[in-house]
Amino acid sequence: MVTVLTKGGVYKTNPVRIEEFLVSPRYVGKMLVWESVKEDLIALLSDKTPFNRGLLVEPPGAGKTTLGGLFLMWCLYLLANLRDPQGHFGLDQSTSIGVMNMSISSRTASGTLYSKLRKMLIASPWFQEYCRVDQSVQSEIRLPDPLFAFSGNSSESFPAGYDIFGAVVDEVTMFLNKSHKGAYSDQVKNIFEVLEERTESRFMGEGYVLAMGASSYTNDFVTEMEKEADEYGDILVIRRPLWYALPRTKFSGRYFLFDTDKMKIVPNSESEGLFTPENKQEIMEQIKAGLSIVPKPTVNRPAVSDTLSQKTGKQLMKITAV
Secondary structure, three states: OOOOOOOOOOEOOOOOOHHHHOOOHHHHOOOOOOHHHHHHHHHHHOOOOOOOEEEEEOOOOOOHHHHHHHHHHHHHHHHHOEOOHHHHOOOOOOOOEEEEEEOOOHHHHOOHHHHHHHHHHHHOHHHHHHOOOOOOOOOOEOOOOOEEEEEOOOOOOOOOOOEEEEEEEOOHHHOEOOOOOOOEOOHHHHHHHHHHHHHHHHHOOOOEEEEEEOOOOOOHHHHHHHHHHHHHOOOEEEEOOHHHHOOHHHOOOOEEEEEOOOOEEEOOHHHOOOOOHHHHHHHHHHHHHHHHHOOOOOOOOOOOOOOOOOEOOOOEEEEEOO
16 A cells, blocks of 8 residues: 555555554553464564465354454454545545454354454544444444445355455355365355455555354365465465464463474373373374464574474473463
8 A cells, every 4th residue: 555644645644554553552451462473463464565465264262353353454444544445546535444353154244253343443543532432332333434344254255346445355265065064165265255346446455355264174175275275386275273372371381391203192290190091192183283383483483382483302392281
C-alpha cells in the first residue's frame, strides 16, 4: 500500500507497520498477544514479505482464534485509515469494502472468531476514534460506511457480490464429504479460490486470505496448499505443535531430555510422573513431528519456552512439560 505521511493526504493517521500494530495499546488495547501469534502475523502481513495468502495448521489452544481476529482487525485498519478507500482502489463510491469470516457453518462462522473480532475492535482506542463499532447492534459488527465485517457460512456462493479485502476461512480441516466418510470435500478449496478472486481482482493484489484448521485433521486442501507453497513460494504455510505456540507462563517448569540421535526419551528426576503407558507414545509422536516442522530459532527470536530450541548436551534437547 502506498505510504503518504503528509497531513490531509491519503491517510487519516500516519500508518504503522504490523510490527507496531501488534504491540501498541493504541491499536490492540490491553490485549496480551502471544509471541507465536505475533511471529505468524508478521510473517504473513509484514511489508517485507511477499505473501497475501496463508495456511495455519495448529491444534486447539494454540491461539488461532486470536490470530484470526487480529488478522481481520489489521485488514480493517488498512481500510479504515484511508480517507477514501473506494477511490484508493479505483472502486465506485457506492461500493462497500470489508472483511469476511467463513467456516463450516454460519453458526461456527458467527461464533468465537467473529465475536472476538468485535470485542477487539471495541477495546481498541484507535478504532473507537476512527472506525467505531455500533454497539447498539449486538447481532453483527456494524461499522461506518463504506466498511463491513461479515460472518459467512460454508456456501461457495456466499462471497459473491462482496468486495472483500481480507478473509479468514476457519476450520478448513473439517470440510469433509458427508456422503463418503473421511473423504475430502472440495468445497473449502472452492471457497478459498472465490475469496482469492475477490481480493485479487478488486484490490490489485493487496488483499489477504487466510485459511486455518486444527492439526489433528488433514485433507486434500491442506496437502494442495503445502504443495503449492513448496513449488511457487507464494503461500505462507505454518504448522505448529501446541507446545511451540504456548507462552512460557503456560509451562510447568518440569522437563525431560530427548536424545535426538537415538530418538529416545531420557528420563530424569524432573520427569517422574510425566509419562504413562497411554501418553508416552503420543508424546513421542509429537516430538518427532516437531523436530521436522518447528523452525530453528533465529537471532530475532529467543529460545521458545525451553522446548526444542534449547540444547543441554551434544545430542540432547530439553523439553518442558505443559
